[in-house]
Amino acid sequence: MSVGHEFGFELRVCAWVEQCWRPGSDGDDVSRLVARQLGTKRRRWDTVVLEVDPAGLRQRAKFGAQRLDSDLLHVVRHAPPEWAFYRDALPHPGYPWRYVREAIHRASDRGIVETRRDGNRIELRRRWEYPADWVQRVVAIENKPDLDASAADALADQLQRDVALGLADEVWLATAADEEGGVERALLAELPVEAGILAFDSSGGNDEWTASVEWLPRTLAADATGTRITDRPSGSAFDQSAAEFEYVDADWKTEKRLEIAERAFERGWRSYVDTMRPDCRHFRLTRADHGYVPVCAAKQREQSAAECSGSCPEYEPEPPAWRQRGWPIEGGPGSAIRDVLAERRQRQRDGG
Numbered sequence: 227m228s229v230g231h232e233f234g235f236e237l238r239v240c241a242w243v244e245q246c247w248r249p250g251s252d253g254d255d256v257s258r259l260v261a262r263q264l265g266t267k268r269r270r271w272d273t274v275v276l277e278v279d280p281a282g283l284r285q286r287a288k289f290g291a292q293r294l295d296s297d298l299l300h301v302v303r304h305a306p307p308e309w310a311f312y313r314d315a316l317p318h319p320g321y322p323w324r325y326v327r328e329a330i331h332r333a334s335d336r337g338i339v340e341t342r343r344d345g346n347r348i349e350l351r352r353r354w355e356y357p358a359d360w361v362q363r364v365v366a367i368e369n370k371p372d373l374d375a376s377a378a379d380a381l382a383d384q385l386q387r388d389v390a391l392g393l394a395d396e397v398w399l400a401t402a403a404d405e406e407g408g409v410e411r412a413l414l415a416e417l418p419v420e421a422g423i424l425a426f427d428s429s430g431g432n433d434e435w436t437a438s439v440e441w442l443p444r445t446l447a448a449d450a451t452g453t454r455i456t457d458r459p460s461g462s463a464f465d466q467s468a469a470e471f472e473y474v475d476a477d478w479k480t481e482k483r484l485e486i487a488e489r490a491f492e493r494g495w496r497s498y499v500d501t502m503r504p505d506c507r508h509f510r511l512t513r514a515d516h517g518y519v520p521v522c523a524a525k526q527r528e529q530s531a532a533e534c535s536g537s538c539p540e541y542e543p544e545p546p547a548w549r550q551r552g553w554p555i556e557g558g559p560g561s562a563i564r565d566v567l568a569e570r571r572q573r574q575r576d577g578g
């Protein structure tokens with residue numbers, strides 16, 4: 227069965243990263259979490275690697291598998307070890323206190339802070355300290371298996387924006403190796419020197435992937451003010467306009483990185499199954515070199531996430547009998563697949 231689409235490539239990149247990160251580290255063990263399709267409102271990265279502190283990750287895991295949004299983060303990061311009136315304990319959030327009260331109630335409902343009333347006053351104390359630096363580095367990978375001149379051109383623009391903003395500590399391009407096992411130099415000439423290049427070679431078959439580093443990235447100044455390019459000249463002889471940009475302060479970047487990390491922690495890269503149809507009788511998981519990937523028995527190939535939906539013309543629900551037999555433990559194969567992927571996701575959150 228062939229991959230044939232970016233989705234299959236992306237899953238293999240995620241699986242490889244989970245097992246082999248970091249390239250060029252000579253086997254030094256780097257604890258990491260991998261997720262896909264995350265970023266900001268303006269920019270979504272294909273693959274996100276969090277390099278994490280193992281003790282910090284275990285501490286973070288005490289807060290549960292669900293992500294903490296920015297309001298909840300404000301509460302848990304500042305919740306005091308001893309009972310205190312919430313307005314004394316938490317710094318002013320820059321928005322009305324009633325939103326903070328809502329967040330405190332949500333945090334209490336989730337069991338991640340304790341609350342009590344003293345007359346009209348809400349008091350809180352923390353259950354655990356939120357680990358300040360469980361995320362050590364954030365790495366963004368853009369996946370482009372079919373790198374031709376126009377794709378390289380478009381990618382150069384995106385990667386330059388990523389480099390200028392410096393929201394991630396590193397940016398990489400992952401692409402498929404050519405017949406010589408590398409990447410055509412002319413295509414790479416356009417890309418910013420700060421971006422790393424990984425070439426994936428599948429000449430041994432879809433299930434035997436190896437990756438080689440074609441170019442090592444430079445570390446970006448993620449803790450400094452960044453530059454957001456808002457407009458740039460087209461490059462044509464008729465466009466004499468100057469690039470337009472705005473500064474992005476370091477605090478905004480710190481907050482965004484943590485929010486991205488929280489979403490990555492919740493979702494992992496196996497959450498693709500949430501938007502696909504594992505309850506279809508043709509849905510299968512097959513073991514590729516570094517992890518499972520979905521396969522469609524009806525199409526006789528790996529399906530993309532977009533085509534594996536309720537509107538797929540070949541979709542057929544699992545026969546009820548599969549579920550009645552309690553296959554393999556409870557529920558049909560569809561729920562068994564979900565369980566397998568959920569269990570692997572949880573194992574990564576627990577530090578692997």
Ligand code: SF4
Binds near residue numbers: 508522523525535539
């Ligand atoms: S037939 Fe369609 S819905 Fe069913 S597994 Fe294949 S792609 Fe997914």
